[in-house]
Amino acid sequence: MAKRQRRNPDAASASSHDRDSEPVREGLVLAHYGRASLVEGEDGSLVRCATRKNLPRTVSGDRVHWLPTGAREGIICTVLARRTSLCRPDAQGKIRTVAANIDQIIVVIASRPSFEYAMLDRYLVAAELTGAHPLILVNKADLLDSESRARLEERLAVYPQIGYPLVFTSNRRADGLKALHDHLRHHTSVLVGQSGVGKSSLVQSLLPDTDIRTGSLSQVTGLGRHTTTVAMLYHVPGGGHLIDSPGVRDFFLGKVAPEELQKGFREFAPFLGQCRFHNCRHLSEPGCALHKSARDGTINPRRLANYRAMLETMS
Numbered sequence: 001m002a003k004r005q006r007r008n009p010d011a012a013s014a015s016s017h018d019r020d021s022e023p024v025r026e027g028l029v030l031a032h033y034g035r036a037s038l039v040e041g042e043d044g045s046l047v048r049c050a051t052r053k054n055l056p057r058t059v060s061g062d063r064v065h066w067l068p069t070g071a072r073e074g075i076i077c078t079v080l081a082r083r084t085s086l087c088r089p090d091a092q093g094k095i096r097t098v099a100a101n102i103d104q105i106i107v108v109i110a111s112r113p114s115f116e117y118a119m120l121d122r123y124l125v126a127a128e129l130t131g132a133h134p135l136i137l138v139n140k141a142d143l144l145d146s147e148s149r150a151r152l153e154e155r156l157a158v159y160p161q162i163g164y165p166l167v168f169t170s171n172r173r174a175d176g177l178k179a180l181h182d183h184l185r186h187h188t189s190v191l192v193g194q195s196g197v198g199k200s201s202l203v204q205s206l207l208p209d210t211d212i213r214t215g216s217l218s219q220v221t222g223l224g225r226h227t228t229t230v231a232m233l234y235h236v237p238g239g240g241h242l243i244d245s246p247g248v249r250d251f252f253l254g255k256v257a258p259e260e261l262q263k264g265f266r267e268f269a270p271f272l273g274q275c276r277f278h279n280c281r282h283l284s285e286p287g288c289a290l291h292k293s294a295r296d297g298t299i300n301p302r303r304l305a306n307y308r309a310m311l312e313t314m315s
């Protein structure tokens with residue numbers, strides 16, 4: 001689930017800095033692991049920070065105030081209010097924030113094996129409700145011949161039609177990376193999607209000078225890894241921040257009210273309020289404007305079916 005937060009309720013009391021005399025420093029959280037956060041100071045240096053007990057857990061993209069406690073060590077005393085946060089339920093169903101202050105969500109699918117529309121739409125709803133721009137990225141384009149690529153473009157054609165950019169990339173062939181790079185400039189973006197679709201490989205292609213698995217960052221974090229276990233923020237050359245997040249087997253929204261859920265499907269907007277019943281849930285009510293639009297092809301029937309499936313699993 002995703003929440004738009006004007007103010008971070010957790011952050012209302014998210015300051016425990018009582019020693020006014022100490023010079024607090026500003027920082028950006030690159031990653032959170034175990035009990036520590038990897039914070040980048042204003043001068044670009046990396047500091048391993050603990051977080052004061054009464055503060056919320058930090059996530060990649062958080063802006064914080066911190067105080068140094070030793071060489072490359074510090075303590076976070078304030079977590080600044082989050083403009084946006086991307087949340088998802090963990091394996092136990094507990095809602096976890098994955099990244100903060102993002103304005104673009106890049107949903108990565110692989111050309112092979114095949115992707116699921118239902119999950120893609122759940123991600124797009126999460127992005128809409130967060131207030132972040134979604135971008136759909138089809139990676140491993142090298143595995144497609146021209147015929148299967150055309151078929152896949154056809155299957156995904158509805159998304160550019162309703163305003164979501166669609167980019168095909170390949171790390172093997174360095175295809176589409178320039179287009180992706182252009183979309184990243186001026187944004188804080190997060191890569192999401194199933195495990196193994198190639199999110200970290202994309203980061204590696206965009207940042208060839210950073211060894212994201214074994215480089216300096218993992219010396220600080222102590223993590224040498226392949227499958228991504230914690231979200232990590234990277235600076236994109238030419239501008240923009242990019243957060244790599246751990247893949248999931250499936251992605252679910254938390255509980256969302258029906259009035260909210262329908263807003264997660266942006267092409268429904270012109271028809272909302274036109275159903276016979278003002279509180280129409282667009283399931284099987286008579287006189288439903290969305291149902292009529294799906295029948296005459298103005299909206300994509302599969303998208304409406306996915307909306308209904310989401311609503312049914314929530315109620």
Ligand SMILES: Nc1nc2c(ncn2[C@@H]2O[C@H](COP(=O)(O)OP(=O)(O)OP(=O)(O)O)[C@@H](O)[C@H]2O)c(=O)[nH]1
Pocket residue numbers: 139140141142143169170171172173193194195196197198199200201202226227228229245246247248
């Ligand atoms: N053919 C092909 N394989 C790729 C491409 N990009 C990544 N891969 C391979 O896909 C596998 C998974 O790549 P990762 O980048 O680790 O995937 P990920 O999405 O970060 O996975 P998690 O961290 O587990 O979420 C690796 O074996 C990569 O070499 C691509 O463009 N084409």
Ligand SMILES: [Mg+2]
Pocket residue numbers: 199200201226227228244245246247
């Ligand atoms: Mg990864």
Ligand SMILES: [Zn+2]
Pocket residue numbers: 275280281282283285287288289290291
């Ligand atoms: Zn309706």
